[in-house]
Amino acid sequence: MNRDTGISTVSAFLRWVDLARRPYLPAIAVTLLLFMLNGFLQPKTLRPVSIVADISTYLPMILLAVGQTYVVLASDIDLSVGSIISLVNVVTVSVMAALGGSLGAIIAGIFVGIAVGIVCGAFNGFCVAVLRFQPIVSTFASGIVFAGIALWILPAAGLAAPDAYWETYGENVAGIPFVLWILAAMGIAVAVIAQLVFARSLLAVGGNIQSAYQSGLPVARLRVRAYILCGLFSALSALCLTGDTASGDPLLGAKMTLGSVAAVVLGGTALSGGRGNPLGSIFGAVILGLIGSVVFFAGVPFEYQNLVQGLIVLAALAGGVTVARR
Amino acid sequence: MGVLEVKGVNKHFGAVVALESAELEVKRGEVHVLIGSNGSGKSTLCKIIAGSVIPDAGEIRIEGTVTAINRPQDATQAGIGVFYQELSLVPQLSVAENLLLAALPRKGPGLVDRAAIRRRAEALVEPFAEVTGDGFALEALVQDLRSDQRQILEVLKVLATEARIIIFDEPTSSLDKRQVTVFFDLVRELRDSGRAIIFISHRMDEIFEIGDRVTVLRDGRSVECLRLAETDQDTLVQHMVGSLIAPVSAGQHQARDDYDDTLLSVENLCAHRLDGVSFELRRGEILGFGGLHGQGQSLALRILFGAEPATAGEIQLTGSSRRPSKPADAIRKGLAYLSGDRNRDGVLLTRPILENLVAADLTKHKRFFLYPQRLIRKISPVVDRLKMRFSGFSAPISSLSGGNQQKAVIGRWLTIQPDILLMDDPTKGIDLHSKTDLYQIMRELAAEGVSIILYSSEDAELLGIADRILVFNGGRIVQQLEGTQLTAFNLYQAAYGVTA
Numbered sequence: 001m002n003r004d005t006g007i008s009t010v011s012a013f014l015r016w017v018d019l020a021r022r023p024y025l026p027a028i029a030v031t032l033l034l035f036m037l038n039g040f041l042q043p044k045t046l047r048p049v050s051i052v053a054d055i056s057t058y059l060p061m062i063l064l065a066v067g068q069t070y071v072v073l074a075s076d077i078d079l080s081v082g083s084i085i086s087l088v089n090v091v092t093v094s095v096m097a098a099l100g101g102s103l104g105a106i107i108a109g110i111f112v113g114i115a116v117g118i119v120c121g122a123f124n125g126f127c128v129a130v131l132r133f134q135p136i137v138s139t140f141a142s143g144i145v146f147a148g149i150a151l152w153i154l155p156a157a158g159l160a161a162p163d164a165y166w167e168t169y170g171e172n173v174a175g176i177p178f179v180l181w182i183l184a185a186m187g188i189a190v191a192v193i194a195q196l197v198f199a200r201s202l203l204a205v206g207g208n209i210q211s212a213y214q215s216g217l218p219v220a221r222l223r224v225r226a227y228i229l230c231g232l233f234s235a236l237s238a239l240c241l242t243g244d245t246a247s248g249d250p251l252l253g254a255k256m257t258l259g260s261v262a263a264v265v266l267g268g269t270a271l272s273g274g275r276g277n278p279l280g281s282i283f284g285a286v287i288l289g290l291i292g293s294v295v296f297f298a299g300v301p302f303e304y305q306n307l308v309q310g311l312i313v314l315a316a317l318a319g320g321v322t323v324a325r326r
Numbered sequence: 327m328g329v330l331e332v333k334g335v336n337k338h339f340g341a342v343v344a345l346e347s348a349e350l351e352v353k354r355g356e357v358h359v360l361i362g363s364n365g366s367g368k369s370t371l372c373k374i375i376a377g378s379v380i381p382d383a384g385e386i387r388i389e390g391t392v393t394a395i396n397r398p399q400d401a402t403q404a405g406i407g408v409f410y411q412e413l414s415l416v417p418q419l420s421v422a423e424n425l426l427l428a429a430l431p432r433k434g435p436g437l438v439d440r441a442a443i444r445r446r447a448e449a450l451v452e453p454f455a456e457v458t459g460d461g462f463a464l465e466a467l468v469q470d471l472r473s474d475q476r477q478i479l480e481v482l483k484v485l486a487t488e489a490r491i492i493i494f495d496e497p498t499s500s501l502d503k504r505q506v507t508v509f510f511d512l513v514r515e516l517r518d519s520g521r522a523i524i525f526i527s528h529r530m531d532e533i534f535e536i537g538d539r540v541t542v543l544r545d546g547r548s549v550e551c552l553r554l555a556e557t558d559q560d561t562l563v564q565h566m567v568g569s570l571i572a573p574v575s576a577g578q579h580q581a582r583d584d585y586d587d588t589l590l591s592v593e594n595l596c597a598h599r600l601d602g603v604s605f606e607l608r609r610g611e612i613l614g615f616g617g618l619h620g621q622g623q624s625l626a627l628r629i630l631f632g633a634e635p636a637t638a639g640e641i642q643l644t645g646s647s648r649r650p651s652k653p654a655d656a657i658r659k660g661l662a663y664l665s666g667d668r669n670r671d672g673v674l675l676t677r678p679i680l681e682n683l684v685a686a687d688l689t690k691h692k693r694f695f696l697y698p699q700r701l702i703r704k705i706s707p708v709v710d711r712l713k714m715r716f717s718g719f720s721a722p723i724s725s726l727s728g729g730n731q732q733k734a735v736i737g738r739w740l741t742i743q744p745d746i747l748l749m750d751d752p753t754k755g756i757d758l759h760s761k762t763d764l765y766q767i768m769r770e771l772a773a774e775g776v777s778i779i780l781y782s783s784e785d786a787e788l789l790g791i792a793d794r795i796l797v798f799n800g801g802r803i804v805q806q807l808e809g810t811q812l813t814a815f816n817l818y819q820a821a822y823g824v825t826a
Contacts, residue, residue, distance in 0.1 A: 020467055020469070020470075021467070195437045195438055196436050196437060196438065197430045197432050197436050197437070197438055198436060199438075200419070200423060200427075200430055200438055201427075201430070203416070203418055203419060204416040204419060204423075204427055206418075207416035207417055207418040207419060208414075208415070208416045208417065210414070211414040211415055211416050211427075212416065212427070213378075213398060214376075214378060214398055214408070214410060214414045215398075215414060215427045215428045215483075216398050216399050216402045216428040216429075217427065217428065218399075274416065274417070274418040275418045
């Protein structure tokens, strides 16, 4: 290869690594780094079985982060996603139990769960976009409401999900683990959504809401749709989590809300809206999981694990911000 | 019968009357100019037609039918397209996406049709291809564009809607002369194809060049509708000013050679778009920066104020050879910067008038506690001098008209008694009355020994008030005009790079 083509290849690559257009690239790099570090600390984590197990662990947060991304892209935020998970989980498990745990009951439970997520999202969207409440305060409050309803439906953890439900979730379907099917389906959904006029319009709303309104875009409807999408993804996340835990727990999602926001930001999406990509959030969620794993395998004493984990998240965020500002 | 008729429209914002039985009739195939000082109601009238402001009373007829316009979408459906003075672009989207944002071409179930976007955007951009300059590609993100390129994009965005009634609210404020020429050709084409165009500009020469008829607004009322071919500038100004008879001239200009010392000297200043600028500024002098728009005049001022970095060069301020590293540093060294871009560089929009007036004072004199009454006593003389009108110091500055906001920003700088006042197109978008006040203040300040560097996009303003003009072209000073050389002919010649 002569020198000129070498230079043009490099410059073509540098053009491709345009962080304004591909804000998720640092997240992918950090994911690879952590993955290799993890493998170095504990080589067994590189086995396919371990990778599938990891994906199954990270999948709920991945779905949640993807849902959160759509809201954040419109420069809103949803602090009720954790509570939506709890509510969907107890509703799904309760419906399945009430109908006797047959195949029909499982399907009914899934559909009711998804419907609950969508209704929660629509409620948030209505409060924020139609009633013009502050997104942070409004969704924080609605989160308390959703969590309250979850506790009311199932006051104590422990109602078991039907065996067939969680067994299927953990099994192979057509020779491939079920979680990978879900991941693939989600990937396709994200790719299709990215091609929609909806996605472009959402970026416009997040980038400059006044411009979007003056350009004649249906701003309120777009924001409501983003919240509905977020509610839908939260419900799917809850269904996966239920497959993992195999039972109903009214506090299941309580700690996942801020994790989803962190994953979105780690993935290069701006909290100010208008810039970002759900692809980045997927890697952001994986980064959060891998950091926990690395800290564990590095043999950090239990009492320091949270501290070290927090510092690494902070460093990853700082790194991402620095690279993006360059 | 006009294609658009506005009848008896009233609009109040709180106690302020923005429009009172305003009338407007625009015919098919004409360029209808709206003029009036700031606060006369032009912008409000346009916003009502565009559906972003709902009137208290009155009706809008389109092709003779009364049409309710309560949202921007209603206006779009009625065939009204609006160019916004405050740019309505989304910085994170590409040029092509911004162009077609209101109706992105789709295929199938709501999928973006990229090929169609490219095709349509290409056709729209084509007429401006020669004058947009570097970096104006269909895929370029709007955040990377220059202000004139954004303004062109804004124009094209309106054209993309294929509206039959188009409102251009100060579409040329950021454009250079070549870009304006292309734009006017396009406007004439639109007019000849039967569109109705409403045109707002503060530049008389443009109004007479492009307009067919003109409606003059004063204090929210339509006072006159005239054919431009049958009137002249003085008559229009007379209608705008009404009973008040104010001179429109930029002030008495006298050649001076009694400067005693040099206050500022700049040697070989270089930056990204600045190529070796050198000059000296004498005490009590009004130095003009002239030339076509965007040739480095603003940039030079912003570097002097420490708001932009320079790659090379020396700036000698009396008593210090160090370049101001940031605005706070420049302020302490006796510099002040007044920008025409009030929203970006000037007003703290949501904050009270008082805070806006004392912002520079607080930077110059670091204080621990604030005593509002003391501050008010300190700024009162400045407020009186500027003839500012407002209801109270605690009202947010956003409640003032553009001209009064700009006066408040001037007041901020006068409070700290600067040695050098840097003015970056300070009268952009200000009514004639406020402009006249501003020229008066500049003259007074110069007489008191304050040195002023003025960049203005209005050549008449520059010629009227500057003692000396440095003409910029492509980031260089190409010519210096002084005394009897200060003529429009010399200025234009130098601006276009013709060496005398």
